[in-house]
Amino acid sequence: MPIGVYVCHCGLNIAGVLDMDELKRYAETLPDVAVARDLPFSCSDIGQEQIQKDVAEFKLDRVVVAACSPRLHEPTFRRAIAKAGLNPYMLEMANIREQCSWVHMDRPAQATQKARDLIRMAVAKAALLRPLERETVPVSQEVLVIGGGVAGIAAALDLADAGMHVYLVERRPTIGGYMALLTDVFPTNDCSICVLAPKMSEVFNHPNITLISYAEILNVEGSVGNFMVQGQKRARYIDEKLCKGCIDQCASVCPVEVPSEYDFGIGKRKAIYVPYPQAVPLVACVDPKACIGCGRCVEACQADAVKLEQEPEEFKFNVGAIIVATGWQPFDATRKEEYGYGRYRDVITSLQLERLLNAAGPTKGEVVRPSSGQIARSIAFLQCVGSRDATVGNIYCSRICCMASLKNAQLVKEKYPDTDITIYYIDLRAGGEGYEEFYVRAQKLGINFVRARVSRIEQEDGDLYLIFEDTNTGEVKRVKHDLAVLSIGLEPDRSADVIGNILGLSRRPDRFFEIAHPKMRPVEAHIDGVFIAGCASGPKEIQTSIAQGSAAAAKAFKLLQKGELELEPTSAFVDRDKCIQCKLCVDICPKKAIAVESPAYVDEAACKGCGSCAASCPVNAIDMRLFSDAQIMAQVRAATEKKDEFPLIVAFLCNWCSYGAADLAGTSRIQYPTNARNIRVMCAGRVDPDFVLEALRRGADGVLIAGCRIGECHYVSGNDQALQRVNVLKEVLGKIGLDPGRVKIIWCAASEGEIFARQLKRFVDELKEMGPIGTELRAGEAQEAT
Amino acid sequence: MKLAYYPGCVSRSTGKEMDLSTRAVCEALGITLEELEDWNCCGATHVSNELVAVGLAARNLAQTDLPVMTPCSICYSNLRTAAQKLEDRKLRATVNQVLAQEYSGAKIRHALDVIQEALSQNPDLVVVPLQGIKVAPYYGCLLTRPRGVDSPEFPTVLEKLLKDLQAEPVDFRLKTFCCGGPIFMPRQKAAEDTTFKILMDAKKAGAEAIVTVCPLCHIMLDAKQKALEIKRGEKIGLPVLYVTQLAGIALGLGPDELGLNMNAVSPIPMVERIYEKMAEQS
């Protein structure tokens, strides 16, 4: 197996510190190396052509490039060797720039030593590389959108217009979400339902959309490209095909009246109802909790659409991708007991005010005090109710309520110029295009702003008194109002819990669904093929919810448009003869990609290649296609073949965070000791205790394992698993008489080059203190002897 | 039922009637109280030093396996705060280093909660119903903090008890307002303003008496009432009873057993009215 080794100068970036000649000559001496060269810029066209020429001339079947970080140019060199006819995975890189020349600038001799080791390790691994094929699997080109709020509607329409078939599953009898219930909406104060209703009917009429309303998802199996979805459509007790949505005939004879959830309890509806006139589908619905079964509606309906004996219907379909747009639910204001919501009638929520302001609402747009029915003359808005409040477990800002109150205050003021309005706020948050202008407009309208978190509301002789400290003046005040509006925060929809569990989505501490990366992947879930849009991943306004719906649609479209998926060959695979069916791997796999059906089986489309299963398998029956056990072991052995430094550290760095941090230390030129020989793994969870023990057995003085910060693992829990394994390892070391401190686990984010350098330095110091490996064993023996 | 009894320092000084009535009421309810043998300060005197405060509380709690009952909201709050903090293993280990008896967890109850529970199960024990007597239920701040028996903002347990005693709880706006006690030393005027406000609010709500669960509240509302009347030139004349005293009256206990003569504003005339009313009715 002829190997070509290319040591890159990178101008003076590497050559300015390391001895290029020496490295090239050293590489020539390594086993199987047919040719070694030093190139001024290996990534340049000239450099790449040289490699390609050598592949032909020396019949190379694998290539080692000792240059910058593989995170930068691995794809470049893979492409280069593929052009020369090699399998792209027959490449290995030694990182002698970010993790060597840039961080050991004042110690060229030791740095060159380290680079020799790194090249030796790379060549050892290269010898064990295997050609890998990117497999393709056919995928379903249909998409499931869960939740028909404005975010889900945007996603469904974009996909359908682009030609993909969409199943839109909505839990309520109508789509539209909360936006359909709002009055005019900021920042332009246009009528909410007027802009939303056309979209809702477009959904209904679109040939590419199957709308399943009043339904629930019960189960999802499979993985990206091929999800099997199963659900149930609840009984409306109405034949959807026959119902004309006229509602007058049936509802007018219905004897039961209950508070309407679509008016947030201030209006009423009958037991047979349509949520609101623009509902989609425009079909009546019988509320089984309220219905007394008198059957009058059955008689009244001329279309003969009421079917009180209707049963729920099951449905099943396959999709290639899923968009979760389950939205939010309002904070329960009774939990802030000091404001008396539920005890004082004139304390209402912002959503109730939306309904009062709504011309189609229960008061036909009049803002009245519920206690008296009189027009409110003095209104207080209390901000951050249930948000930014640790006492109710919501420390986050709900983001839209400042703007919503500014909007509603304006609407009231425009309608009733004499009404006195005060907004009590902690900070006024109006960040967004046109938002600050919107705030200024409210000020100009004569709305008062008091910086205070109201401490309580008291009711005395029918009036409300707000008690607060005006933090601008430092005065404690008690001020009378006749209507208090609580700006309630947004919480994740409770029913979305079920969806979260079915899909295996993770949650942030604020309980909203977590996106794959808080900046770079705003609409992707941790699970491949699942996207999140709108308030399901945190409070946001309509504009952003729509943008996310469209973004999720684009992502789903990109994923499925070819009709097949190319899989990275990073996945795990099972040696069926070795597997003892202990199922450890099944529990460990963060992607739920492994099933045990005598023996274990890996769903390669779902596997992301973290390798935690391989590290945990007690009989080494699972291995990884990239970063295989044998390859990593070869690197460990090569690293410890010559011990030219004390202390010698074998370091395992996870690809996403700590390897990135080490690279960043390089780009920031943070200097640290040369003692570590780094081995890249996909995840800290990949580190098999065998690797660690082998390193120590062969004379490494210490082993460092570096992972993403706890809670930030790219495979959810790989670093936790690594920590558990290290803890067990430490016990083992203690038992055999070695200092448990020789194995160290650290966490650093990709942005924490400084921390990586500092931790490494500290480890070097600790190991110096301990002495070379085995010191403690000899000391122990000596003690026993005396 | 058997409970460990933690009287708290006030029982030996300004709150003897609290202690007396607690013992008497518990006896009448068939609750055996076993006073902690060697109790010390609940920690209130050392709140600025967490370790000492928690240590003091733990030394008390470690002396028994029974639930510990106290009639004082300050003690109640401190003991519970300590018990919560002692969930932290490190802190618990540190504290246990210096304790003769090891602390290993405790349940703490307030006399109010104990009495309310007993009476709601045994309504027949109320032999002198407080019918028609309007009482302002005053909680103060510490009974409900850290959150325990009842909601901190809108508790209702006292109202429930008053109804069990057949009294009439008035709608008392300032029922959870601070009594002013904690700031009396540094800011006497502000403290007095607060106390005055609470008393006037109770009066305005139509109360004939106030019921309290905390000896500091009691001092502020009862002992300082006379002086406030003089300073503000306003007659208040509201007897302020410990919850144990009020419950005791309904259980048919006599003024001496409940220490009613120790209150600054005498509740005796009210008691007499209650008995007269009862006589009229029978």
Ligand SMILES: Cc1cc2nc3c(=O)[nH]c(=O)nc-3n(C[C@H](O)[C@H](O)[C@H](O)COP(=O)(O)OP(=O)(O)OC[C@H]3O[C@@H](n4cnc5c(N)ncnc54)[C@H](O)[C@@H]3O)c2cc1C
């Ligand atoms: C008082 C108030 C005023 C506001 N005013 C404005 C404004 O003026 N301008 C503005 O831009 N924004 C405003 N907002 C914010 C606006 O309401 C949100 O941006 C918007 O509702 C987000 O839409 P969504 O689709 O993400 O969620 P939602 O509107 O919550 O829609 C989610 C949908 O998913 C459905 N669903 C949930 N769980 C499931 C499930 N398990 N299966 C199936 N379906 C499910 C729900 O029934 C719902 O139909 C306001 C918010 C409040 C509280």
Ligand code: SF4
């Ligand atoms: S948007 Fe305004 S009202 Fe809403 S939580 Fe944030 S700061 Fe509070």
